[in-house]
Amino acid sequence: MKAIIYRDNGTPDVLQLVDRDLPSPGPGEVRVRIAVSGVNPTDVQARSGVAHAKQFPEITPHLDGAGVIDAVGEGVDQARTGQPVWLFMAAAGRPTGTAAEYAVVPADRAVPLPENTDFEVGASLGVPALTAHRALTVAEDGPRRLAPGALNGKVVLATGGAGAVGHAVIQLARWAGATVISTVSGPAKARLATAAGAHHVINYREGDPAAEIRELAPNGVDIITEVALGANLALDLAVLRTRGTISTYANDGGKPVQLNVLQNMVLNARLQFLVLYTAGPEARAAAVEDVTAALHDGALPVGEDHGLPLIRFPLHRTADAHRAVESGAIGKVLVDIAP
Numbered sequence: 001m002k003a004i005i006y007r008d009n010g011t012p013d014v015l016q017l018v019d020r021d022l023p024s025p026g027p028g029e030v031r032v033r034i035a036v037s038g039v040n041p042t043d044v045q046a047r048s049g050v051a052h053a054k055q056f057p058e059i060t061p062h063l064d065g066a067g068v069i070d071a072v073g074e075g076v077d078q079a080r081t082g083q084p085v086w087l088f089m090a091a092a093g094r095p096t097g098t099a100a101e102y103a104v105v106p107a108d109r110a111v112p113l114p115e116n117t118d119f120e121v122g123a124s125l126g127v128p129a130l131t132a133h134r135a136l137t138v139a140e141d142g143p144r145r146l147a148p149g150a151l152n153g154k155v156v157l158a159t160g161g162a163g164a165v166g167h168a169v170i171q172l173a174r175w176a177g178a179t180v181i182s183t184v185s186g187p188a189k190a191r192l193a194t195a196a197g198a199h200h201v202i203n204y205r206e207g208d209p210a211a212e213i214r215e216l217a218p219n220g221v222d223i224i225t226e227v228a229l230g231a232n233l234a235l236d237l238a239v240l241r242t243r244g245t246i247s248t249y250a251n252d253g254g255k256p257v258q259l260n261v262l263q264n265m266v267l268n269a270r271l272q273f274l275v276l277y278t279a280g281p282e283a284r285a286a287a288v289e290d291v292t293a294a295l296h297d298g299a300l301p302v303g304e305d306h307g308l309p310l311i312r313f314p315l316h317r318t319a320d321a322h323r324a325v326e327s328g329a330i331g332k333v334l335v336d337i338a339p
Helices: 041-048 119-123 126-136 164-175 187-196 209-216 229-239 261-267 281-296 315-326
Strands: 002-005 016-019 029-039 064-072 084-087 102-106 110-112 155-159 179-184 200-203 221-226 240-248 270-273 310-314 332-336
Touching: 002 315, 016 315, 029 084, 029 119, 029 315, 041 315, 064 102, 064 119, 064 126, 084 119, 110 281, 126 164, 126 221, 126 240, 126 281, 155 164, 155 229, 164 179, 164 187, 164 221, 164 281, 179 187, 179 209, 187 200, 200 209, 209 229, 221 229, 229 240, 229 261, 240 261, 310 315, 315 332
Parallel strands: 155 179, 155 221, 179 200, 221 240, 240 270, 310 332
Antiparallel strands: 002 016, 029 064, 029 102, 029 332, 064 084, 084 110
């Protein structure tokens, strides 16, 4: 089979297209013929060595993807053979991810795709959708699970609504009944956040964004999903309601975070940091179930008309896909592997 590998951390130039033997699934595992592989910032960080030290002599990257199960290991229902699936955390703690024609993963990381769901949708889930679910379910007085009505009466602020996680936040929050506000940096991104389903979109570079948000949410925002905490914390605290939650999944731009302790104490604010790897198996399993339910309801479409442009590369240009992520491409970067 064809696979992308790297043996050393570094720039996208360390990625190589090679031939490898077809892997066999072990007990509790399935083998998936990959149709589409999803590329996330965390994949780029792992390859560069920023995220963590390289764990294996040779690594095939990418956590997310979608395809069809073509073989199962001992203890896995044979009926799963031929099942279309979406994959998450394929390369987490393992040397082989989805940037290959086939990938072997634990059976519970291969989630059945609802009928008539495209592989591009499945490959766009994983890190973004599960992170978004976590961000929306950590509030002190909020739900631990998402479903229609779970966020009724709540106001969610999705910062960076044109990004992959922000897009998933908008879609899941709206599906669960929240009023969704999104902040963006310009008109093009505003159009994407609106297409994703945000009720209100505010350009944070113009006017008085705090006043605009407070006009929409006089009692304050219940949950803020934050992509750039250092840059946005002052605005977040200006619009957060008492006992509200800021769910932080990134700090784009790298601006240092300075906390006004008294202000946070008076608000009884919850500042929740999150990453999928250490969220725990129960939280991840709940997220998988709820995201799949949203898929069944047609709540997670992708593509420019739905607020998430798709940027596609063939397998042999995986290095270019990584460069696109590194350059801040707007949309979801995908690697097409099989028809």
